[in-house]
Amino acid sequence: DERLKHDGEFMVDGMIFGMPEARVFEEDYDGPPVVGETMTALPHLAPLTHEGNKTHEVRLDTFAQKIEVANGKTFNAWTFGGTVPGPTLHVREGDRVVFTMKNRSDEMVSVTEPVPGGSPFFSQLNENNYLKTEPAVSPMPHSMDFHSGTVAADDKWRTIPPGQSIEFEWVANYPGVFMYHCGTPSVLMHTAMGQYGAVVVSPKEGYDTDDQVDREYVIVQSEYYLRKHGDEYRYDHTAAMNRNPSQVVFNGHVNALNSEPLRANAGERVRLYLMNAGPNDTSSFHVIGAIFDRVWYEGNRENEWRGMQTVLLGASNSAVVEFIVPEEGSYKLVDHEFADAERGAAGTLIAGPR
Amino acid sequence: DERLKHDGEFMVDGMIFGMPEARVFEEDYDGPPVVGETMTALPHLAPLTHEGNKTHEVRLDTFAQKIEVANGKTFNAWTFGGTVPGPTLHVREGDRVVFTMKNRSDEMVSVTEPVPGGSPFFSQLNENNYLKTEPAVSPMPHSMDFHSGTVAADDKWRTIPPGQSIEFEWVANYPGVFMYHCGTPSVLMHTAMGQYGAVVVSPKEGYDTDDQVDREYVIVQSEYYLRKHGDEYRYDHTAAMNRNPSQVVFNGHVNALNSEPLRANAGERVRLYLMNAGPNDTSSFHVIGAIFDRVWYEGNRENEWRGMQTVLLGASNSAVVEFIVPEEGSYKLVDHEFADAERGAAGTLIAGPR
Amino acid sequence: DERLKHDGEFMVDGMIFGMPEARVFEEDYDGPPVVGETMTALPHLAPLTHEGNKTHEVRLDTFAQKIEVANGKTFNAWTFGGTVPGPTLHVREGDRVVFTMKNRSDEMVSVTEPVPGGSPFFSQLNENNYLKTEPAVSPMPHSMDFHSGTVAADDKWRTIPPGQSIEFEWVANYPGVFMYHCGTPSVLMHTAMGQYGAVVVSPKEGYDTDDQVDREYVIVQSEYYLRKHGDEYRYDHTAAMNRNPSQVVFNGHVNALNSEPLRANAGERVRLYLMNAGPNDTSSFHVIGAIFDRVWYEGNRENEWRGMQTVLLGASNSAVVEFIVPEEGSYKLVDHEFADAERGAAGTLIAGPR
Ligand SMILES: [Cu+2]
Ligand SMILES: [Cu+2]
Ligand SMILES: [Cu+2]
Ligand SMILES: [Cu+2]
Ligand SMILES: [Cu+2]
Ligand SMILES: [Cu+2]
Ligand code: NA
Ligand code: NA
Ligand code: NA
Numbered sequence A, B, C: 001d002e003r004l005k006h007d008g009e010f011m012v013d014g015m016i017f018g019m020p021e022a023r024v025f026e027e028d029y030d031g032p033p034v035v036g037e038t039m040t041a042l043p044h045l046a047p048l049t050h051e052g053n054k055t056h057e058v059r060l061d062t063f064a065q066k067i068e069v070a071n072g073k074t075f076n077a078w079t080f081g082g083t084v085p086g087p088t089l090h091v092r093e094g095d096r097v098v099f100t101m102k103n104r105s106d107e108m109v110s111v112t113e114p115v116p117g118g119s120p121f122f123s124q125l126n127e128n129n130y131l132k133t134e135p136a137v138s139p140m141p142h143s144m145d146f147h148s149g150t151v152a153a154d155d156k157w158r159t160i161p162p163g164q165s166i167e168f169e170w171v172a173n174y175p176g177v178f179m180y181h182c183g184t185p186s187v188l189m190h191t192a193m194g195q196y197g198a199v200v201v202s203p204k205e206g207y208d209t210d211d212q213v214d215r216e217y218v219i220v221q222s223e224y225y226l227r228k229h230g231d232e233y234r235y236d237h238t239a240a241m242n243r244n245p246s247q248v249v250f251n252g253h254v255n256a257l258n259s260e261p262l263r264a265n266a267g268e269r270v271r272l273y274l275m276n277a278g279p280n281d282t283s284s285f286h287v288i289g290a291i292f293d294r295v296w297y298e299g300n301r302e303n304e305w306r307g308m309q310t311v312l313l314g315a316s317n318s319a320v321v322e323f324i325v326p327e328e329g330s331y332k333l334v335d336h337e338f339a340d341a342e343r344g345a346a347g348t349l350i351a352g353p354r
């Protein structure tokens, strides 16, 4: 089969396994930290313009960044690509990803300047930099674990020190919405520090409603565990171990979806790609005033439920949900675990006239 | 289509959207606070006697009420209709609800006297007033949010001050078991204070087992966050934010389903309409000695699972579950998260002979 | 029907209900505390060698045992069969179990010596006694509640004092993976003390993938709530009520699946029988580097989902999950609620070459 690209690859049920060994190396790279046509800033999702399958060359460097998580509350996050959550990668079921990451945690890396010829991520972020990202330095070993990849974790997800790069491949064998994150111990700490994001793998056959969807957005829920130190905020491991978040947020900031609400019109079908990144807690996701016409758990067409008021997601669970916008007005998105909504897990969708 | 009743309404996939604007007004009303033939006290569910669809004129006023939540533990709750949870509304998929609510939180309203010609709620409550309701006053703005309604939340679910009334409509576009609650900030506080209940929207086609069901009951799980102040109990917002409930209950009282157990006979099929109102926690609902033959998540026929020992519900998730009563005896209903069961999330079903 | 064995039994939808009354008695028994050909030590599952249905005579005595839960951390557990979790029972849908339990909590009972002609449990435990079990005494009333049985809980699951025995029957009416546990109040305490395990009821028709499965393992997740007292650890009820576990473990020990990893080869299909015993918490079960090709919630064929990164299980929920081992290497199994993974909910699968 021409889909097998390297010695050792094999197929099971049309899926490809047995990827070549990861390569750890040093490179003299100071280009854009995010490379890939389908790498976008939240809540955007890149359209897929290719037919069938293709190979995506993707770069997502890891480095520290000072970000805001709530009004006036900033901390030095560990990031992929400079934002929390990192960019969303969009591929199609069966696509291959050749992935490169440089650990640039010992460098000051800026992401707010538009990069010519770069990924859509930069211009999207430049338009609405609600995290107010600023370069920072925090040298630290890191790694990358894509839940969308089926590979040996001890090889591909291996930890690399500052200054080193890793390259590996994976095939998107399963459609869905998948988490990616740093897998370096303490994984609780590395994810809580900001190292996570979403991969959307669109099913080969599409979803049944693809023709009817008017809008689509990506929403990642996660918890921060921060404590004031002087006039900055720092990660609090005890709070993380005790599951006492300081903020619970959509798209990384308490106001991400309030200062810049999602948009739609009455009567339209809105699709949300939801990821609950945790690192600890469940989400009982609900849109006030709407009912989910379709819910595909983990984004898989086979896992369809209908007519749901609320979708329960475990830590690193996802769903694709759709609803009809009932009428002009304003709709809140919340984690219906209200203690979490009060900590920031709330957003807004503004609906225009029909 | 004759189902469209007002200018601006429109259909999508046979469902009706675009309801007329809510009307806020003052009325000189001191009649029964619960009006509607299919408004019942828990664990009752009213039979639906109409064929096809109809319009239901429903009133559910909000006002304070002193209630008991455990032996000798009372507090001044904020309620819909005087009980916690409020009455259960039963309609059919496609029915229209014309809803009125007066904010009577500044009045002493009594619910224990049977009201001639009123809703079944009052006589049912009179027969078994396990909450020991007594009138109380606690002037406060409130609102009503029906998860069963698909409308603009900023219009229909708007907050009204004491002395005002609101009227709006919604169509039961989706079948299922839905939460209703006050949506006024802090929503955590308003729901924890007692403002929630359930709407059952029976599917047009019914459930496959409708002919075999011998008994049906409605159970709403929820958490209280109370702390002793002198000789009464008061809401503790810190405990609610920290997810440390003082009681976790079925139908509003630690003994609701123990002092007055559910009844059935060996060999019968029992259906439970379950709602986990939260406001924060999941429920791992289980009946000791039984297995759920059918589970319809959110009460939707399309979301059917079989043979389950335990059903996990997020905050504001629901399910319709059925089991065969194995033999004469006593069965406990619990949240199998045992710390919650120990706080009161336990009830009893007594089974008679075959 | 010849499947009905006693007066009073009756069938509903091919399932058998109305079991004879439990018998409580005294016996002069000091034989092996685990009897049954299909009673195994975790992570083993006994093969079913019988065609159709049969009656299993099973004994599982309850008694105290000193066990290790983490390196150097021991406590006097209450157990079924001497281990935490207790042995896994394997039967087929429709099989009948005649069950006997003696409360030997007032005796020193040893389980580490192989017993001639006994259940596979003893030799498996002897091969890998990672709990380092030692006899202990802790006289206490106990009971047995099988979630796989559909019976009157107040009869079959009744509490017996030390020195007494109970015998009752149940029919495995529903296929799946079920919890068993002591149901004596405080159930939170009795389960947290170690009294739980799993029953696997294989579906009559099998699972669609039975022919393709290369390996199968049983994994039970649970929480300990322990506190240091001098140089031993004891159960801490306050911690259990507050949902603050000291350890969260697979198969009873922080290192159960690390010191003795699960084994498979690249390209193989691995099936896991998962049970989340709680007693309080959810599990967001994930295998790092793999995606679940099949998920059968509660182990029921009808509840199939596909392509899942993570499976959310409530307290006493279960699942049968399968994944293709992508390539040679090492894979971690975790509760992706990372505070729980850090407390020990992590294991290892080592994959050999293809
Ligand atoms: Cu890292
Ligand atoms: Cu709500
Ligand atoms: Cu209110
Ligand atoms: Cu149980
Ligand atoms: Cu016990
Ligand atoms: Cu992960
Ligand atoms: Na927010
Ligand atoms: Na949460
Ligand atoms: Na709970």
Ligand code: NA
Pocket (backbone or CB within 6 Å): B249, B250, B253, B254, B255, B256, B257, B258, B344, B345, B346, B347
């Ligand atoms: Na109770």
Ligand code: NA
Pocket (backbone or CB within 6 Å): C248, C281, C282, C283, C284, C335, C337, C340
């Ligand atoms: Na957990």
Ligand code: NA
Pocket (backbone or CB within 6 Å): C249, C250, C253, C254, C255, C256, C257, C258, C344, C345, C346, C347
């Ligand atoms: Na472990």
Ligand SMILES: [Zn+2]
Pocket (backbone or CB within 6 Å): A005, A006, A098, A169
């Ligand atoms: Zn290649």
Ligand SMILES: [Zn+2]
Pocket (backbone or CB within 6 Å): A145, A181, A182, A183, A184, A187, C288
């Ligand atoms: Zn990871």
Ligand SMILES: [Zn+2]
Pocket (backbone or CB within 6 Å): A281, A282, A283, A284, A335, A337, A340
């Ligand atoms: Zn939440």
Ligand SMILES: [Zn+2]
Pocket (backbone or CB within 6 Å): B005, B006, B098, B169
């Ligand atoms: Zn009207």
Ligand SMILES: [Zn+2]
Pocket (backbone or CB within 6 Å): A288, B145, B181, B182, B183, B187
């Ligand atoms: Zn609300």
Ligand SMILES: [Zn+2]
Pocket (backbone or CB within 6 Å): B281, B282, B283, B284, B335, B337, B340
């Ligand atoms: Zn619970």
Ligand SMILES: [Zn+2]
Pocket (backbone or CB within 6 Å): C005, C006, C098, C169
């Ligand atoms: Zn018999």
Ligand SMILES: [Zn+2]
Pocket (backbone or CB within 6 Å): B288, C145, C181, C182, C183, C187
């Ligand atoms: Zn039990």
Ligand SMILES: [Zn+2]
Pocket (backbone or CB within 6 Å): C281, C282, C283, C284, C335, C337, C340
């Ligand atoms: Zn967990």
